[in-house]
Amino acid sequence: xxxxxxxxxxxxxxxxxxxxxxxxxxxxxxxxxxxxxxxxxxxxxxxxxxxxxxxxxxxxxxxxxxxxxxxxxxxxxxxxxxxxxxxxxxxxx
Amino acid sequence: xxxxxxxxxxxxxxxxxxxxxxxxxxxxxxxxxxxxxxxxxxxxxxxxxxxxxxxxxxxxxxxxxxxxxxxxxxxxxxxxxxxxxxxxxxxxxxxxxxxxxxxxxxxxxxxxxxxxxxxxxxxxxxxxxxxxxxxxxxxxxxxxxxxxxxxxxxxxxxxxxxxxxxxxxxxxxxxxxxxxxxxxxxxxxxxxxxxxxxxxxxxxxxxxxxxxxxxxxxxxxxxxxxxxxxxxxxxxxxxxxxxxxxxxxxxxxxxxxxxxxxxxxxxxxxxxxxxxxxxxxxxxxxxxxxxxxxxxxxxxxxxxxxxxxxxxxxxxxxxxxxxxxxxxxxxxxxxxxxxxxxxxxxxxxxxxxxxxxxxxxxxxxxxxxxxxxxxxxxxxxxxxxxxxxxxxxxxxxxxxxxxxxxxxxxxxxxxxxxxxxxxxxxxxxxxxxxxxxxxxxxxxxxxxxxxxxxxxxxxxxxxxxxxxxxxxxxxxxxxxxxxxxxxxxxxxxxxxxxxxxxxxxxxxxxxxxxxxxxxxxxxxxxxxxxxxxxxxxxxxxxxxxxxxxxxxxxxxx
Numbered sequence: 001x002x003x004x005x006x007x008x009x010x011x012x013x014x015x016x017x018x019x020x021x022x023x024x025x026x027x028x029x030x031x032x033x034x035x036x037x038x039x040x041x042x043x044x045x046x047x048x049x050x051x052x053x054x055x056x057x058x059x060x061x062x063x064x065x066x067x068x069x070x071x072x073x074x075x076x077x078x079x080x081x082x083x084x085x086x087x088x089x090x091x092x093x
Numbered sequence: 094x095x096x097x098x099x100x101x102x103x104x105x106x107x108x109x110x111x112x113x114x115x116x117x118x119x120x121x122x123x124x125x126x127x128x129x130x131x132x133x134x135x136x137x138x139x140x141x142x143x144x145x146x147x148x149x150x151x152x153x154x155x156x157x158x159x160x161x162x163x164x165x166x167x168x169x170x171x172x173x174x175x176x177x178x179x180x181x182x183x184x185x186x187x188x189x190x191x192x193x194x195x196x197x198x199x200x201x202x203x204x205x206x207x208x209x210x211x212x213x214x215x216x217x218x219x220x221x222x223x224x225x226x227x228x229x230x231x232x233x234x235x236x237x238x239x240x241x242x243x244x245x246x247x248x249x250x251x252x253x254x255x256x257x258x259x260x261x262x263x264x265x266x267x268x269x270x271x272x273x274x275x276x277x278x279x280x281x282x283x284x285x286x287x288x289x290x291x292x293x294x295x296x297x298x299x300x301x302x303x304x305x306x307x308x309x310x311x312x313x314x315x316x317x318x319x320x321x322x323x324x325x326x327x328x329x330x331x332x333x334x335x336x337x338x339x340x341x342x343x344x345x346x347x348x349x350x351x352x353x354x355x356x357x358x359x360x361x362x363x364x365x366x367x368x369x370x371x372x373x374x375x376x377x378x379x380x381x382x383x384x385x386x387x388x389x390x391x392x393x394x395x396x397x398x399x400x401x402x403x404x405x406x407x408x409x410x411x412x413x414x415x416x417x418x419x420x421x422x423x424x425x426x427x428x429x430x431x432x433x434x435x436x437x438x439x440x441x442x443x444x445x446x447x448x449x450x451x452x453x454x455x456x457x458x459x460x461x462x463x464x465x466x467x468x469x470x471x472x473x474x475x476x477x478x479x480x481x482x483x484x485x486x487x488x489x490x491x492x493x494x495x496x497x498x499x500x501x502x503x504x505x506x507x508x509x510x511x512x513x514x515x516x517x518x519x520x521x522x523x524x525x526x527x528x529x530x531x532x533x534x535x536x537x538x539x540x541x542x543x544x545x546x547x548x549x550x551x552x553x554x555x556x557x558x559x560x561x562x563x564x565x566x567x568x569x570x571x572x573x574x575x576x577x578x579x580x581x582x583x584x585x586x587x588x589x590x591x592x593x594x595x596x597x598x599x600x601x602x603x604x605x606x607x608x609x610x611x612x613x614x615x616x617x618x619x620x621x622x623x624x625x626x627x628x629x630x631x632x633x634x635x636x637x638x639x640x641x642x643x644x645x646x647x648x649x650x
Contacts, residue, residue: 010645010648010649013648013649014648021182021183024178024182025182028175028178028179032175032345032349033342033345033346036167036345037167037338037341037342037345038338038342040164040338044332048304049304049305049314050303050304050305050306050314050316050317051303051304051316052316052332055164055167055316055332056304058164058167058170058171059159059164059166059167059170059387059390060300060303060387060390062170062171062174062175063170063171063174063383063386063387064383064387066174066175066379067376067379067380069178070177070178070181070182070372070375070376070379071373071376073182073372074181074369074372074373074376077186077369077372078369081369081650086649086650
C-alpha cells in the first residue's frame with residue numbers, strides 16, 4: 001500500500017477543518033440569529049429563573065456559547081494538528 | 094479625600110503605569126514596531142485585544158444605550174462578541190500563518206496585485222480614522238466631567254500620553270500598555286456593577302442578579318418589575334423591542350462581520366508566536382470581552398429599574414442627589430412644563446408631556462453615586478473610561494502608521510527603503526496620525542459620531558470578504574476581489590450617505606430597502622461583494638501560481 005502524498009494529506013486536513021467550521025458555525029448561527037432573534041418570541045414563553053429564555057439568549061447565553069465554541073475549535077484543531085503532524089514546534093511561520 | 098482628589102490620584106497613577114510600561118517595552122525594529130516581533134503570549138494578546146477592542150463607547154455608552162433600548166440593545170451584545178467566532182475560525186489562524194505585518198499585506202500578496210493592496214489600504218485608513226476621532230473625543234469628555242478641565246485640555250493630555258507610548262513602543266509598547274489598561278478598565282467596570290447588583294437583588298454576581306428577584310421583599314423578578322414599570326409609564330417593555338426582527342438580524346450580522354474585518358483587531362493576531370496561539374488567543378480575547386459584555390446588560394437593567402422606581406412622579410426637590418449633580422453639567426435636564434414641581438417621565442421619548450431628558454452616558458458614569466459608593470470608586474470609573482479610550486486609540490493609530498510606512502512606502506512606492514528609514518517613517522506617521530486624531534477630537538466634524546457606527550458596515554462589505562475569499566477560495570483572483578471590494582464598500586457607503594446625509598427625512602423603515610436600516614446594510618453589502626467577486630472571477634483568468642502556493646501555505650499551520 002502506498003503512503004498518501006503530501007498533497008493528499010493536506011487536502012484531507014483541510015477537509016476536516018472545513019467540517020469543523022461548518023458544524024461550529026451552525027451552532028454560532030442557531031444560538032444568536034436563531035434563539036436570540038428569529039425564535040425569540042416563542043422561546044420567551046419559557047422561563048429561566050427571572051429571565052425569558054429568548055431574551056436571555058440574546059443578552060447572555062449567545063455570548064457564553066460563543067466563548068465555548070472558540071475553545072472547542074481550539075481543542076479540535078490542536079488534536080487534528082497532532083494527528084497530521086503539522087503542529088509547529090517553534091515560533092515563526 | 095474628595096471625589097476630585099481621588100480621580101486625579103487614580104488617573105495619574107494609571108498614566109504613570111502606562112508610561113512605565115512603554116519605556117520598558119520600547120520597539121527596536123520594524124518587526125517590534127508592527128507586530129511586537131510575534132512574541133506575545135496568547136493569554137496576554139487576548140487581554141490586549143480586549144482592551145484594543147473595547148472603546149470609550151463600550152465602556153461609557155453601551156450599558157446606557159441598552160437601558161434605553163432594552164431588547165433592541167442585543168444587537169450590540171451579540172454583534173460585538175459573535176464576530177470573534179468568525180475571527181477565530183475564519184481569519185486569525187490563516188493570517189498568523191501568512192505572518193506579515195498588515196491586512197493589506199495579505200490582500201496584496203494573495204491576489205498578487207498592487208491595486209488590490211492599495212484599495213485595502215484605503216479601506217483600512219478610512220475605517221481607522223473615523224474610529225479614532227471618536228476615541229479622542231471620549232478622552233476629552235471624561236477629563237471635562239471628572240476633572241473639571243476644558244475638553245480641549247483633556248484631548249491634548251490624552252494625545253500626549255498616546256503619542257509617547259505609540260511612537261516610542263509601536264505594537265510592542267501598545268500591547269503591554271493595553272494589558273495594563275484592560276486590568277484597569279475591567280476592575281473599574283465590575284466594582285460598581287457588583288455593588289449595584291447587591292443593592293438591587295442581593296446577589297453579588299451581576300449576570301445572576303439580572304435574572305433574580307428584587308431585594309425589596311416583593312418576590313418579583315427584576316426583569317418583570319422593569320417590564321411592568323416601563324409599560325405603566327408608556328414605554329415598550331424592556332424585554333421587547335421596537336425594531337423589526339429582520340432589522341435586528343441585519344444589524345447584528347453587520348456588526349459581527351464588521352468586527353471580523355476591522356484591521357486594528359486582525360493585526361493583533363500577527364503578534365502571537367504561532368498558528369495555534371492565534372486560535373486560542375481569539376478565545377481569550379472573547380473571554381475578557383465577555384466579562385464586560387455580559388455585565389453591561391445587567392447594569393443597564395439595574396440602572397433603568399432604579400431610575401423608573403425613584404424618579405417619575407417625585408417632587409423635583411426630593412430627587413436623589415446624583416440627579417442634581419449630573420444636571421449641573423447638562424446630562425440630566427428637567428423642564429417643568431406643567432409647573433407642578435413634580436417630574437413627569439413618560440414614554441415614548443417623543444411624548445411632548447415628558448419633562449425629563451437623560452443622557453444615556455450617565456448610566457455608567459453615575460452608577461457609583463446611585464449605589465452610594467465611596468469617592469475612590471468614582472475616580473476608578475474615570476480611570477477605566479480613559480483606559481478604554483486610550484487603548485483603542487493606540488491600536489487604531491498603529492494601523493494608520495503601518496498602512497502609511499509599510500503598505501504605501503515600503504511595499505508600493507519606495508520599495509528600496511531600508512529598515513531604519515521604514516521604522517522612522519512609521520514613527521512619523523504615528524505622530525502625525527495622533528495630531529490629526531486630536532484635531533478631530535477637539536473639533537469633531539458633525540458626522541463623526543454617526544460614521545463610527547458605520548465603520549463596521551464598511552469593514553463587513555470590504556475587508557472581510559476579500560480576506561476570507563483569499564483563504565477559502567482557490568479560484569478567486571485579483572479582478573474578482575477588487576471588483577467585490579469596490580462594489581461592497583460603494584453600495585454600503587452610498588446607502589448610508591443617502592439616508593444619513595442626503596435625505597435624512599426619508600430615513601424610516603418605509604423607505605429602506607426591504608426594511609433594512611443603514612446600520613444593518615453592511616451585511617447586504619457583504620453579500621453583494623461575494624456575488625460580484627464570484628461573477629467577475631468566473632470570467633477572468635485563474636490566479637497565478639504564486640497566489641495558489643500562498644493559499645496552500647496559509648491553510649496549514
